[in-house]
Amino acid sequence: MVFFFSQVHRGKFDNIDVAIKSAKSLTSFGTIEHAGQSQDEEIYKTLIEGLLREARLFSILTHRNIIQLFGVSPSPQSRNLYLVMEYARGGALSDVLQQRKSGLYPRVFIHYAMQIADGMKYLHDEASEHIIHRDLKCSNSKLSNT
Numbered sequence: 001m002v003f004f005f006s007q008v009h010r011g012k013f014d015n016i017d018v019a020i021k022s023a024k025s026l027t028s029f030g031t032i033e034h035a036g037q038s039q040d041e042e043i044y045k046t047l048i049e050g051l052l053r054e055a056r057l058f059s060i061l062t063h064r065n066i067i068q069l070f071g072v073s074p075s076p077q078s079r080n081l082y083l084v085m086e087y088a089r090g091g092a093l094s095d096v097l098q099q100r101k102s103g104l105y106p107r108v109f110i111h112y113a114m115q116i117a118d119g120m121k122y123l124h125d126e127a128s129e130h131i132i133h134r135d136l137k138c139s140n141s142k143l144s145n146t
Contacts (some may be wrong), residue, residue, distance in 0.1 A: 010087060017087040018070060022080055051081050058085070060128055065119030067142060090099070090143025097138060116141055 011020045036136075058069035068086040075082065090096070097104070104112070116136075119121060123131040133140075 019085045019087045021083040031092035063117050063122040088142030092139045094138035
């Protein structure tokens with residue numbers, strides 16, 4: 001089963017801009033029709049476990065090129081969990097590339113590539129738990145504008 005954790009909203013925590021992330025499937029869980037309640041509960045449990053697994057993973061990562069997890073927040077009304085994470089003001093690299101049809105200046109491109117490589121080196125070699133990022137792409141590369 002594949003899960004897409006791509007519903008991301010901008011929010012505030014105290015005076016800090018944050019990204020609030022939930023699973024697409026969880027937000028539409030109430031509209032899924034199945035043969036029985038136990039099957040619904042099993043799907044819901046699996047989705048929650050996936051989101052918590054991602055939260056546990058992010059909680060052990062501390063690197064300037066990796067988005068920081070601030071915490072997990074439950075919502076009893078919607079039966080959902082939300083990851084509260086660092087907000088990347090620059091957006092996704094894919095958005096920047098889409099807007100700049102002519103491409104990036106070589107020094108800017110190299111700057112972004114170095115940041116991505118630095119983050120990947122941390123995940124593969126330096127984090128307390130070695131991690132293989134199996135979904136490295138421009139839309140998953142966030143820019144902080146710093």
